[in-house]
Amino acid sequence: MQSTSDEVLIGRIANGDRLAMQVLYARHxxxxxxxxxxxxxxxxxxxxxxxxxxLDVWRQAGRFQGRSSVSTWMLAIARFKSLSALRRRPxxxxxxxxxxxxxxxxxxxxxxxxxxxxxxLIQKCLAGLSAQHRxxxxxxxxxxxxxxxxxxxxxxxxxxxxxxxxxxxxxxxELLKAEGIERGWP
Amino acid sequence: MNAISxxxxxxxxxxxxxxxxxGTLSRRDSDRIERALxxxxxxxxxxxxxxxxxxxxxxxNESLGAxxxxxxxxxxxxxxxxxxxxxxxxxxxDLAARISEFLAGFTPRTLAWATGVAALAILVQAGxxxxxxxxxxxxxxxxxxxxxxVNRGSFAVVRFAPQATASEITNFLxxxxxxxxxxxxxxxxxxxxxRLAEGALPPGDVGxxxxxxxxxxxxxxxxxxxx
Numbered sequence: 001m002q003s004t005s006d007e008v009l010i011g012r013i014a015n016g017d018r019l020a021m022q023v024l025y026a027r028h029x030x031x032x033x034x035x036x037x038x039x040x041x042x043x044x045x046x047x048x049x050x051x052x053x054x055l056d057v058w059r060q061a062g063r064f065q066g067r068s069s070v071s072t073w074m075l076a077i078a079r080f081k082s083l084s085a086l087r088r089r090p091x092x093x094x095x096x097x098x099x100x101x102x103x104x105x106x107x108x109x110x111x112x113x114x115x116x117x118x119x120x121l122i123q124k125c126l127a128g129l130s131a132q133h134r135x136x137x138x139x140x141x142x143x144x145x146x147x148x149x150x151x152x153x154x155x156x157x158x159x160x161x162x163x164x165x166x167x168x169x170x171x172x173x174e175l176l177k178a179e180g181i182e183r184g185w186p
Numbered sequence: 187m188n189a190i191s192x193x194x195x196x197x198x199x200x201x202x203x204x205x206x207x208x209g210t211l212s213r214r215d216s217d218r219i220e221r222a223l224x225x226x227x228x229x230x231x232x233x234x235x236x237x238x239x240x241x242x243x244x245x246x247n248e249s250l251g252a253x254x255x256x257x258x259x260x261x262x263x264x265x266x267x268x269x270x271x272x273x274x275x276x277x278x279x280d281l282a283a284r285i286s287e288f289l290a291g292f293t294p295r296t297l298a299w300a301t302g303v304a305a306l307a308i309l310v311q312a313g314x315x316x317x318x319x320x321x322x323x324x325x326x327x328x329x330x331x332x333x334x335x336v337n338r339g340s341f342a343v344v345r346f347a348p349q350a351t352a353s354e355i356t357n358f359l360x361x362x363x364x365x366x367x368x369x370x371x372x373x374x375x376x377x378x379x380x381r382l383a384e385g386a387l388p389p390g391d392v393g394x395x396x397x398x399x400x401x402x403x404x405x406x407x408x409x410x411x412x413x
Contacts, residue, residue, distance in 0.1 A: 016274040018265065025258060033253045047253045051261045058265055066357050122242040123249075141243035146210040162201040169204070169239065185232055 006070035014062035039082040125175035133168035345408040
């Protein structure tokens with residue numbers, strides 16, 4: 001059975017349909033939350049922000065033009081709100097590597113064992129990328145966004161999306177190398 | 187098989203590997219990369235790294251959990267408060283949106299499948315519009331006398347192309363700030379009357395808009411200025 005498309009839900013929300021809003025929320029809130037928490041790194045802030053994101057969707061549904069998918073539109077709103085929140089917290093720089101902020105778990109015997117696991121190390125290094133690099137990696141790998149969609153969400157040219165993703169991957173390789181994982185690239 | 191000898195070409199393809207891994211590239215680029223992967227062992231090795239990153243990014247994100255129930259409570263609390271302060275107007279006579287919603291069930295392929303199916307789709311569309319018009323005519327009109335206003339403004343009659351999807355029609359009307367006010371017309375042929383502007387535009391301006399709309403042949407089959 002075909003489910004109601006996001007675009008149809010937005011049309012209903014524009015007419016004040018609360019149930020359509022609930023369906024849209026149920027469908028997207030987890031992914032929007034994960035996108036936001038990866039940027040702001042604070043669960044309470046992320047929860048406050050997604051509430052604001054969906055409230056904006058409720059308010060602006062009537063102005064949705066359909067030039068992008070609904071999820072792309074919502075992620076763009078989420079990004080804008082996350083950056084505004086980060087600007088209010090100057091200790092979090094958006095464009096710097098966050099490796100220093102990653103907790104050193106070396107003293108925990110259980111996690112020391114886990115650290116030997118390549119998978120855990122890659123995830124640690126992914127978490128250690130700068131917010132700017134994290135967001136393109138997440139949009140591409142986790143949110144399945146095309147080059148065009150990432151460009152629309154981040155507000156940069158498509159060519160920049162490609163190079164930024166490339167350099168994010170290069171940075172990831174450097175972080176892995178520092179952790180003892182040599183991948184033979186770059 | 188020949189490896190890709192030019193590093194710039196390899197780098198160009200390599201930049202696209204993340205999107206190839208997630209299946210979000212165009213068919214053309216995807217085919218290009220498939221051919222290159224088959225011919226270039228080093229590129230294939232690097233693609234394996236991309237797939238590893240993809241898997242770990244998914245694992246990482248899936249481990250982030252979900253927001254608590256308080257978020258939904260807060261959201262709908264805010265919505266309720268907003269509605270109590272300034273209730274929205276009841277659903278308006280938004281024919282385009284209603285057509286869009288109804289036709290959302292049809293894929294473009296279905297609509298373009300055959301002339302017969304397309305004709306049937308137009309008949310169904312016509313039936314739905316008639317039903318909506320009749321329904322709205324008897325409905326309370328708190329937002330104003332919607333149907334009475336169909337005689338004010340600048341108008342055109344249009345027949346949408348059979349392959350035009352519902353969202354394309356909606357976007358098309360939105361882009362021109364036009365609205366669907368009446369149809370199908372008794373003249374037949376799946377014609378609809380659309381309003382181009384709230385006020386009476388000079389004939390030259392109407393002609394210009396109609397000409398621009400006619401250029402969008404994927405959506406518009408026929409269009410002419412109307413009274």
